Amino acid sequence: DGGITQSPKYLFRKEGQNVTLSCEQNLNHDAMYWYRQDPGQGLRLIYYSQIVNDFQKGDIAEGYSVSREKKESFPLTVTSAQKNPTAFYLCASSIRTGTILKGYTFGSGTRLTVV
Amino acid sequence: DQQVKQNSPSLSVQEGRISILNCDYTNSMFDYFLWYKKYPAEGPTFLISISSIKDKNEDGRFTVFLNKSAKHLSLHIVPSQPGDSAVYFCAASPGSGGGADGLTFGKGTHLIIQP
Numbered sequence: 014d015g016g017i018t019q020s021p022k023y024l025f026r027k028e029g030q031n032v033t034l035s036c037e038q039n040l041n042h043d044a045m046y047w048y049r050q051d052p053g054q055g056l057r058l059i060y061y062s063q064i065v066n067d068f069q070k071g072d073i074a075e076g077y078s079v080s081r082e083k084k085e086s087f088p089l090t091v092t093s094a095q096k097n098p099t100a101f102y103l104c105a106s107s108i109r110t111g112t113i114l115k116g117y118t119f120g121s122g123t124r125l126t127v128v
Numbered sequence: 129d130q131q132v133k134q135n136s137p138s139l140s141v142q143e144g145r146i147s148i149l150n151c152d153y154t155n156s157m158f159d160y161f162l163w164y165k166k167y168p169a170e171g172p173t174f175l176i177s178i179s180s181i182k183d184k185n186e187d188g189r190f191t192v193f194l195n196k197s198a199k200h201l202s203l204h205i206v207p208s209q210p211g212d213s214a215v216y217f218c219a220a221s222p223g224s225g226g227g228a229d230g231l232t233f234g235k236g237t238h239l240i241i242q243p
Contacts, residue, residue, distance in 0.1 A: 017171075046230055053137070055217065055235035056172075071230055103171050116162045116219070117231065119171030 015040040019104050019120035026091070026098065026127050034089045034123045036104035043108065045087035046117065049073065050101040059102075062087055091125060099127045131155045132220050134234035142242050147205040149237050151218030154199065158220035162231065163192060163203045166215045175216070176203070205239075213241045 017038040026032045038045065047059040058071030062081040076095025081087055087106075091098045101124050105117040133152045141147045151161075159180035164172035178185040178192045178201065185192050191204045205212055215238050219231040 019171075048233075053235060055134075056233040058230040058232075061230045101169075105171075116164065116174040116177060119164075119173070121171050122169065124169070 017104055017106055017118055017120035019102075019123050022121065022123060024123055024125045026125060028127055029093045031090055031092050032098075032125065034091065034102055034104075034125070036087045036089065036120060037085055038087075038104075038106045038118070039085060040106055040118060041084070042106035042118070043084070044106060045081070046105045046107075047071075047077075047079065047087070047089045048103045048105065050103060050122075056103065059089065098125055100125060129154075130235075131158075132218055132232050132234040134216075134218055134237050136237050137235070138238040138240065140240045140242055141208050143210060144207045147203075147208045147212065147239055147241070149203040149205075149216050149218075149239065151201045151203075151234055152199055153201075153220050155220070155222070155232075156199070157222040158232075160221040161192070161194060161201050162219045162221070163190075164217040164219060164233075165212075166217060166236070172217055208239075208241045210241050210243065213239060215239070 020035045044063045046061040048056040057073050059077050060079040062068035068079050078090045103122050104120040107117045131154050162177040163175040165175050166172040176187050176190045176192050178194050183194050194201045215236045217236045218234040
């Protein structure tokens with residue numbers, strides 16, 4: 014079965030540390046995205062990538078970095094510069110070309126807590 | 129500046145009745161709209177979508193209506209079932225190319241189906 018795998022499901026980080034969230038998909042989707050969910054805030058776009066070796070900042074990219082070295086993988090690094098990193102992080106993917114009939118496919122999320 | 133607005137944070141509906149979730153948008157470039165359903169600690173799952181060339185799309189118990197002149201869409205669920213209790217996100221994308229630049233999400237409406 015194809016899908017998106019995010020790991021780990023729960024992650025704890027000390028203040029001042031960088032941490033990397035994993036996102037892998039086997040759907041052969043071109044585009045991948047990272048969103049952040051906070052209570053009462055909905056989903057906000059952090060970064061997105063339409064093709065390998067290319068990515069763009071979303072609405073709240075400050076304090077985050079990404080890479081897209083392989084089509085299947087789009088890891089997100091939460092750096093120490095991110096002031097409020099505690100949140101639920103969602104990775105998604107989609108077919109880049111043509112109309113989106115089924116929208117995005119989302120992973121099950123990673124809850125990051127800064128301790 | 130919120131481009132996709134879901135003004136009701138929560139909605140309570142009796143089982144068997146109709147649930148109506150509303151969504152307004154401000155960006156006239158949006159022409160593809162989607163609804164997602166999300167359970168706690170899980171990723172959103174695609175529910176139904178509509179292109180701006182239509183004013184209605186139906187899939188089983190779910191119907192989405194689009195009023196372009198009012199920049200308003202609604203999701204109707206009938207009859208409502210206990211498993212429909214979840215947070216529902218409205219999302220929008222500019223261009224029929226498929227939203228590869230990232231969907232814009234509303235803040236969500238928590239639907240509670242009461243027995």
